[in-house]
Amino acid sequence: MRNLVAAITVALATLSALASASNLINNGYEDLVVAISPSVDESNAEAIIASIKKTIRETSTVLFTATRKRAYFRDVKILLPKTWTNTPYDEAALNENFEDSEIRVDARNVVYGDQPYTDQPGGCGVPGRYIHLTPEYLTDDSAAAWWGPRNKTLVHEWAKLRWGVFDEIGYPHDPTFPLFYWNTQITADGIEDVVIPNYCANENLVEVDIVSRGGCSFKSGFPDENCRFLPSEDQDATSSLMAYYYLNSIVEFCDSASDEKFSHNDLAPNRHNLMCDSRSEPAHQRPTPTTVTVLRQEEAKFCLVLDYSRSMDTSQRIEKLQRTAQRWILHEVAQGSFVGIVKFWWVALLGGVAGYGDGQNDLQHHRNHGPSLRQDLANLIDRNLGASTSIGAGLSLAVNQVLVGQKNPVIVLVTDGAENKKPYISDVRDRVISSGARVVTIAFGEAADPNLESLAEATGGKSFTVVDADDGGMLDDAFLGSLTYQPGEKLTDTKVQCEGGIGVV
Ligand SMILES: *[C@@H]1O[C@H](CO)[C@@H](O)[C@H](O)[C@H]1NC(C)=O
Numbered sequence: 404m405r406n407l408v409a410a411i412t413v414a415l416a417t418l419s420a421l422a423s424a425s426n427l428i429n430n431g432y433e434d435l436v437v438a439i440s441p442s443v444d445e446s447n448a449e450a451i452i453a454s455i456k457k458t459i460r461e462t463s464t465v466l467f468t469a470t471r472k473r474a475y476f477r478d479v480k481i482l483l484p485k486t487w488t489n490t491p492y493d494e495a496a497l498n499e500n501f502e503d504s505e506i507r508v509d510a511r512n513v514v515y516g517d518q519p520y521t522d523q524p525g526g527c528g529v530p531g532r533y534i535h536l537t538p539e540y541l542t543d544d545s546a547a548a549w550w551g552p553r554n555k556t557l558v559h560e561w562a563k564l565r566w567g568v569f570d571e572i573g574y575p576h577d578p579t580f581p582l583f584y585w586n587t588q589i590t591a592d593g594i595e596d597v598v599i600p601n602y603c604a605n606e607n608l609v610e611v612d613i614v615s616r617g618g619c620s621f622k623s624g625f626p627d628e629n630c631r632f633l634p635s636e637d638q639d640a641t642s643s644l645m646a647y648y649y650l651n652s653i654v655e656f657c658d659s660a661s662d663e664k665f666s667h668n669d670l671a672p673n674r675h676n677l678m679c680d681s682r683s684e685p686a687h688q689r690p691t692p693t694t695v696t697v698l699r700q701e702e703a704k705f706c707l708v709l710d711y712s713r714s715m716d717t718s719q720r721i722e723k724l725q726r727t728a729q730r731w732i733l734h735e736v737a738q739g740s741f742v743g744i745v746k747f748w749w750v751a752l753l754g755g756v757a758g759y760g761d762g763q764n765d766l767q768h769h770r771n772h773g774p775s776l777r778q779d780l781a782n783l784i785d786r787n788l789g790a791s792t793s794i795g796a797g798l799s800l801a802v803n804q805v806l807v808g809q810k811n812p813v814i815v816l817v818t819d820g821a822e823n824k825k826p827y828i829s830d831v832r833d834r835v836i837s838s839g840a841r842v843v844t845i846a847f848g849e850a851a852d853p854n855l856e857s858l859a860e861a862t863g864g865k866s867f868t869v870v871d872a873d874d875g876g877m878l879d880d881a882f883l884g885s886l887t888y889q890p891g892e893k894l895t896d897t898k899v900q901c902e903g904g905i906g907v908v
Pocket of ligand 1: 461462464465552553554555
């Protein structure tokens with residue numbers, strides 16, 4: 404409760420470890436994702452999106468003031484579920500997904516109803532997981548006003564999410580968060596125990612006996628159960644946003660700099676660590692207006708780029724590849740996915756039709772609509788190998804033909820390396836990166852080609868190594884790893900083995 408200063412100190416160290424959290428760069432939060440759950444009804448989409456935009460922009464201004472010009476929202480993404488097919492959006496989503504988002508719009512639940520809350524399973528100082536808002540909270544102004552202005556409510560929740568603070572406010576009859584507590588203080592008369600109201604403010608809020616409407620009664624020096632704070636709109640406290648944030652005058656987080664009397668005295672030595680005084684984020688004069696981009700989740704569009712060179716004969720590599728790729732096509736890739744197949748040796752071959760990777764071939768794209776098409780695709784994964792290895796030919800065909808114009812394209816490149824025929828990976832690398840496709844590389848053999856890992860990394864993909872001693876489990880896991888680019892999938896949901904330090908990033 405009173406650990407705001409300590410909490411923020413800890414949180415600053417923790418934040419960088421949270422891969423999914425938005426980054427605070429030069430005072431601006433970037434890549435904050437507000438994700439809408441598929442369970443939210445699309446018929447209200449326009450009002451929900453408009454309210455998110457307005458609330459986020461206002462919250463940015465309130466946050467900037469509250470942090471004494473240290474932090475605001477620079478760039479925010481609203482993520483629509485893929486099921487919202489009638490709502491306009493600006494761009495296709497790439498890595499963004501609901502499970503990693505920091506602010507979620509989702510159906511109300513029985514515990515909170517429409518009240519905004521922050522999921523904080525960790526203790527004090529541990530950042531929360533996400534802020535939960537309901538569609539009703541966002542679109543019904545009078546219902547939302549119950550919790551105060553949305554822009555201040557969200558700053559209040561943001562502090563819980565990012566800094567792991569808890570409400571600095573007590574509740575009647577609540578032993579965990581009482582209205583008052585005892586504290587030991589050093590005074591002119593020596594050490595003495597005093598009763599402290601459980602709030603953080605730089606002006607006294609009014610204490611009233613709710614029965615007599617007069618002053619509070621005390622039992623053994625402790626206010627009795629009828630004693631409450633009645634914060635009034637007239638008082639001029641300006642902090643803290645962690646307590647009575649809904650009062651008009653309250654615009655700052657509690658800060659010992661402003662008033663010794665109401666400071667966190669015992670934590671004062673840490674004051675320089677308080678966000679508001681942090682040296683790492685100097686005050687900023689003017690925040691840029693918050694950029695809001697609406698994204699929609701897109702199914703991944705896959706192109707398998709498979710090595711059909713002679714060396715795949717070694718250690719049953721081609722048998723394992725055939726088994727795994729066929730299973731992936733028949734059973735694992737989501738219904739409605741786009742899947743293209745490119746085989747390469749010194750030429751690249753698409754869908755069973757020979758080509759040279761330069762657009763001269765007759766393309767067959769296959770859409771996976773049902774079992775019969777899945778079977779057709781699976782049948783293309785044969786075991787007829789060719790001479791030489793030109794990985795560049797396979798990649799080039801994938802980006803220049805198969806995946807052209809596709810949103811959220813993903814290449815699954817399976818190879819045992821050892822390229823010996825132009826085009827090489829290095830010849831097509833720039834083109835692959837500029838195509839926007841992410842490359843998942845699966846390398847057979849003990850030693851992975853560093854070019855493969857580097858290509859995966861440069862395109863935001865992943866790299867896997869499958870040793871020849873493996874009985875197929877590693878290859879399976881690597882194929883499953885590529886499915887994490889499906890909307891709603893998260894890397895941690897898929898079990899993947901790592902080998903020799905290569906694997907999931
Ligand atoms: C916050 O919301 C209130 C209520 O809607 C509004 O009056 C106020 O101007 C907003 N603050 C900012 C900074 O936009």
